[in-house]
Amino acid sequence: MIIAGDWALPVTSAPIRRGAVRVQGSKITSVGTLEQLTRANPSDSIHDHPGCVITPGLVNAHTHLSLSSMLGLLPPSDFATWISHMAGPVQALSPDDFADAAAFGALECLRSGITVVGDIAYGPEAPAAAADTGIGGVFFWEVLGISADELPEALARHDFPAESSACDGRTLCGISPHAPYTSGPGLIKAAYDYARRWHYDFAIHVAESLAETRLLAAGEGPLRSAVERLAPDFRAPGVGTVRYLEHLGVLKDAVAVHCVNLMPGEAELLAAHARGVVLCPRSNRYLLNGPAPVAQLRMAGVRLALGTDSLASNDVLDLFAEARELIAIDPELTSERVLRIMTIEGAQVLGVDRDYGSLEAGKHADLVAIQIADTDDPIGALVTRGAPEHIRSVVTGGIWRLIDGRMAFLTKEIEQKSARVAEKAARALRGA
Ligand SMILES: [Zn+2]
CATH class of the missing domain: 2.30.40.10 (Urease, subunit C, domain 1)
Structure with missing residues (x-):
């Protein structure tokens, strides 16, 4: 045809x-x-x-489709407050909840012209919803923990597939330790080594908030208590997140998400080592993290992608809205470059440009x-x-x-799953 x-x-x-x-x-x-x-x-x-x-098809390079049922649940607030309010509701979600939410999120993507995602997955529900709706991309299984020996259990608990290419040939699997303040250096390094050895993609939230940078650089700030709870062995490395990841040896070919609060020289490190940076400008605004240094990243030669992040920190999965927020941050970005970021460059950051993006x-x-x-x-x-x-x-x-x-x-089935979440989300939004 x-x-x-x-x-x-x-x-x-x-x-x-x-x-x-x-x-x-x-x-x-x-x-x-x-x-x-x-x-x-x-x-x-x-x-x-x-x-x-x-x-x-547009490339939404950072989503959490399984959390789409949180639309309207948490109002905009500062990052440390928001993440402390996230933990409870996320732990209360069952695999059925994840499946319903992922179906809703996948259909929202299609309605917005998005056919490729870089999704943080908590089990097989999101890639299954993607296969049902025709969405492709990379599904990064989130792992949390402290030491290297926790990795096998963390992967097994969420049915991590034994093959990097799963579903219908449109979907790849990856691994993502959540962030340097929720995962210890041992686990981050083990997850990275495992990913490299077995050809999985690797992503991590990087320098999303000022609170994170303060924690890593000086061991202080509002995330201190969270890290004491989640990663008791954590010692502030005394540098920014990007340099910390480089010291750990996990930056090469990594998909770095957010990169809002960079220290001097870190944009150049990202350009030299990372696969690329996924910018999530509207989520950054929702969580009062401020804008990412887009012009600085662009001038350093970093490969850029755009993501909506989850509906827990955004009200729509709309890449055009993200694009316009990006242009407001860096008015020198040309329309041509922005379209590339929404398509082929996003696919390059996810490592799927052989199949997608043009x-x-x-x-x-x-x-x-x-x-x-x-x-x-x-x-x-x-x-x-x-x-x-x-x-x-x-x-x-x-x-x-x-x-x-x-x-x-x-x-x-997929329409019913999505409708359940749409109803819940509409109620939450009315409540908010
Ligand atoms: Zn995220």
Whole structure:
């Protein structure tokens, strides 16, 4: 089939006016003008989207889909207060709750044009919801603990899969020690070594709050009591988080999430060693962490991705809203760069750019048709005015998931799971 619009934005090459993408099975086989593709493939069906741009599926590089039921539960507050209020509700969630929440989160992603995630998982529920809805990406199993010998038990408790490639070939697995104040250096190092040895991706929350940087650099501040409880052996290393991770030997190829409070020289360390940084500007604002030093990271040459973080610290899974927050922080970012961050660069940070992030022959057929006004600058129009309500169609792996704004090809079960959470979340939001 051929999917066409007023413009196609391949991302890795110039916008194509009256552009189109040819899909066979689950893959893209060619990209060009509608005229070129129909002439070469006269018997293909044509799905035209007048007034739309066709883009690759967007990459939301940091989510916690299994926590989507917390939408509206915790109001915006400072990070240390918020995280102390998070622990109780998260521990009270059952695997069924995680499954319902992940279904809701996955459908919210599709409605926003997101087809690829870098998700922090607490078991098999989130990747299962992703497989059910056609979302792909990397699912980082969260591990907590102090010493290296806790790792096998931490992985086994949450059914960590024995293979890095699971589900339907669209999903990879990774490992994520939560953060340097909830996991001891022994566990962080063991998780990293295990990931490297068995070819899993590795992610970690890094320098998210000033409280974290104060704790690591000086051993003080509001996270001191949390770390005494969670990682009693913890000794403040006397440096910022990035340098601490580099000293531990776990920065090479790591996916570093947040990176808001950096010490001098740490942006350069990230550029030299990390796979990339996932920025979550609206979550950072929700938790009063302040903006990340986006211009500094950009000028240091760090590869950048965008993430919404969980619905416990955001009210929508909307990458366009994140993009506009990013531009407000760093007005010198071009629309072209922002679109790359939302697509191919995000896929590079997650290590899945061979399959995702651009419209190119051989990649998974993940496409989004987004309504925009008539324009000669489709990338500028998309970045400044894109929104979930303008998403007309979503295709993942060659399967229609959203047709003319409505969900398609979903099991009753996944819709019911999602509806349960939507109701709960709406009640919580009304209460808040
Ligand atoms: Zn997070």
